[in-house]
Amino acid sequence: MVTIAVIAREALDRIVAETAADPEREACGLLLGTDDAILEARPCANVADDPATRFEINPVALLAAHRAARAGDARVIGCYHSHPNGYAAPSPRDAADAAPDSGLWLIAAGSVVTAWRAVPDGAVHGRFDPVTLRCVTGEAITGVRHKDIS
Numbered sequence: 001m002v003t004i005a006v007i008a009r010e011a012l013d014r015i016v017a018e019t020a021a022d023p024e025r026e027a028c029g030l031l032l033g034t035d036d037a038i039l040e041a042r043p044c045a046n047v048a049d050d051p052a053t054r055f056e057i058n059p060v061a062l063l064a065a066h067r068a069a070r071a072g073d074a075r076v077i078g079c080y081h082s083h084p085n086g087y088a089a090p091s092p093r094d095a096a097d098a099a100p101d102s103g104l105w106l107i108a109a110g111s112v113v114t115a116w117r118a119v120p121d122g123a124v125h126g127r128f129d130p131v132t133l134r135c136v137t138g139e140a141i142t143g144v145r146h147k148d149i150s
């Protein structure tokens with residue numbers, strides 16, 4: 001099943017910029033927002049042993065983001081990382097590393113960013129279903145949120 005997520009233009013630009021900044025390593029970070037709306041992409045240190053082929057978000061940054069969410073900040077709704085090999089789709093290793101409830105996964109290669117949702121029985125490698133990503137302004141996302149609440 002293909003679902004839709006929206007992302008703020010600023011967040012998408014950030015991911016593409018981080019990907020370009022060090023094309024030999026997998027850039028990675030957290031997606032913050034609400035439900036299927038990504039308001040912010042927050043770069044984190046990749047602490048994997050081999051960052052050229054793998055990513056592991058700095059657990060300190062992850063804990064800090066969860067703690068901030070409990071205090072009222074935007075929730076952690078997923079993660080992003082880049083693929084230096086230029087292939088913007090989940091790898092079998094991503095599937096093995098992804099918890100089935102880990103939310104949205106954005107994968108960047110060059111200026112291409114694809115979106116996926118980690119699920120127990122996904123169409124791709126048994127772990128991911130494709131998500132259509134719509135880029136909007138941050139103000140548009142705030143408008144969506146207000147509409148949902150009222």
Ligand SMILES: [Zn+2]
Binds near residue numbers: 081083090091094107
């Ligand atoms: Zn990957």
